[in-house]
Amino acid sequence: MAGQLPPLRSLQAFEAVGRLGSVNSAAQELGVTPGAVSQQIRLLEEHVALTLVVRDGRGLSLTPQARVYLDLVSQGFDRLRLARDYIEAQKTGAEITISGLPTLMLKWLGPRLHRFQAETPEISVRLEATHREPDSKMLDQMFRLTYGQAANRYAHSRVLFTDTCFPVCSPDFLARQPEALDPASLSQLPLVDVDWGAGYANVPRWKDWFAHVGLAPGLAPRPIGVYSLSSLALEAAASGQGIALAQAAFAEADLKMGRLVRLSDQALALPEAYYICWGPQTLGHQVARDFLNWLVQAARGNRTPND
Template sequence: MIVKSYLPPLRALQAFEAFGRLGSVTGAAQELGVTSGAISQQLKVLEEHLSMKLINKDGRRAALSNEALTYHKLIAEGFDRLRMAHTLVLRTKMGADLKVSGLPTLLLKWLNPLLHDIQAHLNDMPLRLEATHLEPDPNLTNDMFRLTYGSIAQRFPHARVLFTDHSFPACSPGFLKRHPEARTAEGLLRLPLIEIDWGPAYSSVPRWADWFAANGIRDATFKPVAVHSLSSSAIEAAAGGQGVVLAQRSFSRFDLDLGRLVRLSQDNLPMPEPYFVCWGDTTLNQPKAREFLNWLMATSRNYATDEQNI
């Protein structure tokens, strides 16, 4: 098998990325504004360049071959970076605003309920919030803040610790009324448990097995009723009465205050790493950026103080 050493044509890579992401030739054609025949032709060009079968066909259906899946993942990451760079340029042209990128649940459940306190001080400057798991290129953060978790913060030019969180079991009041045994670790083993899995990049984040081990039940046998990649959706499932979630305090505090969730144990399972705010070399040159950062740090200190008083 001979694979050419130079890169394939960009149009072929673009067609391949769109096909793999959207799952169909028609979808790729519509997104790129070309015909389905043009997409198929570009896919053939790429197959010939790589000397490798990329597409499997089953009747009228077509899908990536097993060999192509890893290749597509890497290609997709590259196009994600290109789209991010293009978005940053467009945002600059749209005018001065304060951009905050962050992990989705961190923005939704921790930052968003607090923003009313700072918005009055920003006057007419809008906050542009972007919820994404995709970490921005550190070289492209000069006009934004990034709220993230763990050691990945070391990639950025500047970073400060916001807080270190902890987890505990929580469920809806109605669920607890039906299942009072949820107050004990042994009782939880017999109940529907909602798992949170952030993916392999965050393998050290505590999960139910860690909770049971910390409470003296090692090698606990249980089957989650559901596994969520987003903490926010897992919390919503618990608030809806679907089961018990291992909730982070920062994400569940307002649902607890509103009575949508009930904390089942006063024991805490610490997160292994803190949350951070990160920024680029010129981010603080923007109007109001330093004021926002100072507010964010003061808010995180108040949050840490509140936790110590609980």
């Protein structure tokens, strides 16, 4: 059977058993008997000429080869489910899926989204916070909020805003360390840093801030903590652990609530903008067009003169 794909029913049974951990659970999900599931597993094992499932008195387990095979098969079924959801969404047009960078979703979109939902209560909104950029071929079913050059991979994109950053800390920290208001003293105080990873090497960090205010970049000491999410760095600062280099859009709510205080009037602009991206067919529904118009309007307050 070289070159032939296994029967879809056998793959479906195998994927369900591997994901759910038992034949009975897989049978219940698939609406068949446990015997039928076991038969499909045996057919798959015959097709691939490998033992995939080992049964003992405590239940079943997958062989090492089967675990790798399951991962690959599961990716295929995940795409099939995504395709199913896409078709259903196209039929109704009553759901909007928004994928975005985690802190952008949590700290910027989240506090604003209730306004759109209040205007369109009949629309369901699905949020997916992830650093992983979606497959550009599947973007017709969603919007993507991202940063910088990542927007180039999608068919359509529009600038939302270009952010700025500045140092912040908690009110209690400032009361204990009033010298934090002096930029030259920051190098002697606990600093919280953010590192988005190699793909975002140009996002400003503390060395860039010291250079921006005219101090030697070498003044930036080893930080007390480095976080991959800006939201975690802001929480560390709000809890009094140190001073964070905060993006204005992300710190806005915490500054208004008094959880954070700004330590400098100077602001360092990020080198690239935040974008909303979409596919060729995304705007086929009126609700998607309405959401895009609403989001662009909502971003106006965060724009710099160069946007």
